Amino acid sequence: MTGKSPAELLFKRKIRIRLDLMKPDLVSNMRHKQEAQAQGKILHEFQPVDSVKVRNHRPGVNRWANGVVLQRLGTHSYSVHVGGTVRHCRINQLQSAPDSTADINELQSPLPTVPMLPMGQDEEPMTINC
Secondary structure, three states: OOOOOHHHHHHOOOOOOHHHHHOOOHHHHHHHHHHHHHHHOOOOOOOOOOEEEEEOOOOOOOOEEEEEEEEEOOOOEEEEEEOOEEEEEEHHHEEEOOOOHHHHHHHHOOOOEEEOOOOOOOOOOOEEEO
């Protein structure tokens, strides 16, 4: 009448048998693993003008370069000013860095203008500020 076996009523838990080992409960196992994974996940968020360290994947150079966040491009990507260039970086390539006034001062200097592709004779040159 209760829908439980006499062993479950006696021990107040579901008794494991060999058949349970052959056919495990995949839904509860997956839910348990997902909950454990979600608890350890920490998402960092950066604001414009935050000092960060950017992962450098080139061989023979420092692994991390200093940079300054310019803007957030999406949920996991940022535009970062690093060593005179602007790079688009994913959040897993960024780390928080102590405030560095040298990086911010470098950012405040005017950035060079880059000319666009060649145009017609009567059009004025167009430039983009990076």
